[in-house]
Amino acid sequence: MTKELLLLRHTKSSWDEPGLSDFDRPLAPRGRKDAPRIGRALAELKWRPQMALVSPSARTRETWKLVKAETKHLPKPTFSEALYETPAEQLLAKLRHVPEKVDSLMLLGHNPGLQDLALRLAGQGSDEAILQKLRKKLPTGGLARLEFDGSWNDLGQGEARLTHLLRPKDFANGH
Numbered sequence: 589m590t591k592e593l594l595l596l597r598h599t600k601s602s603w604d605e606p607g608l609s610d611f612d613r614p615l616a617p618r619g620r621k622d623a624p625r626i627g628r629a630l631a632e633l634k635w636r637p638q639m640a641l642v643s644p645s646a647r648t649r650e651t652w653k654l655v656k657a658e659t660k661h662l663p664k665p666t667f668s669e670a671l672y673e674t675p676a677e678q679l680l681a682k683l684r685h686v687p688e689k690v691d692s693l694m695l696l697g698h699n700p701g702l703q704d705l706a707l708r709l710a711g712q713g714s715d716e717a718i719l720q721k722l723r724k725k726l727p728t729g730g731l732a733r734l735e736f737d738g739s740w741n742d743l744g745q746g747e748a749r750l751t752h753l754l755r756p757k758d759f760a761n762g763h
Contacts (some may be wrong), residue, residue: 592692592708592735593683593748595702596635596655599623599756601647611672615650618756622729623649625759627658635733636661639686643671649695649728662694665755671697676704686740691734693740699726704731714722718753729756 599619615623630636642652643665656662670682679701686693695702704727710719722732733752735741 589691590735590737591690591740592635592637592733594635594692594694595706595726595732595734596626596651596694596696597699597702597726597728597730598643598645598648598651599626599654605739611645614646615654619647619651619728620654622756622759623654624655624658625756626651626731626754627655627727629661629731629754629759630655631659631661634694637663637692639663639690640665640694640696641653641682642667642695642698643673645672645698646709648698652696665696671695673698674701675719676701676708679705680708680743683743684741688741690741691746696736702726702732706750708745709734709736709743709748710750711748716746716749718750721753721755722750726753727755729759730754 599622600616601613602616621674642648642665652665706722731754734748734750751762
């Protein structure tokens with residue numbers, strides 16, 4: 589059975605309050621504009637994750653809320669401290685504990701962990717043009733879609749196919 593992994597980086601966050609901790613930073617106006625576009629794209633593409641793991645930071649929670657408002661097909665999220673600014677290797681360890689009955693998962697978090705994870709997983713069968721874009725940047729609001737055959741427990745380096753990289757500028761003009 590083919591599994592799907594959607595890696596979503598939170599949308600643009602605000603730096604307007606210098607005294608605010610990184611964890612508590614909200615979205616910037618651009619982030620609040622981009623997040624609903626992601627939700628609409630998910631609905632149009634019929635990408636329907638059965639499980640969502642979300643970093644508990646203010647900007648990821650706000651991104652989730654705005655994305656979810658645009659599509660009925662998102663599950664109740666699991667907020668996990670273990671996803672806040674987590675390196676790729678630890679994110680992969682978390683994915684290996686996803687129940688096998690889950691065929692599609694969304695992970696909403698932060699860079700550099702998400703970009704590093706996507707690059708680590710992307711292997712043979714990945715779209716080379718998309719891979720080149722991902723190597724340059726997974727921008728805020730960027731959504732990488734990977735698929736793989738097998739179990740979450742066995743997911744490893746080069747074992748997934750990168751099929752899509754959607755960026756906020758793509759959402760503005762269709763995708």
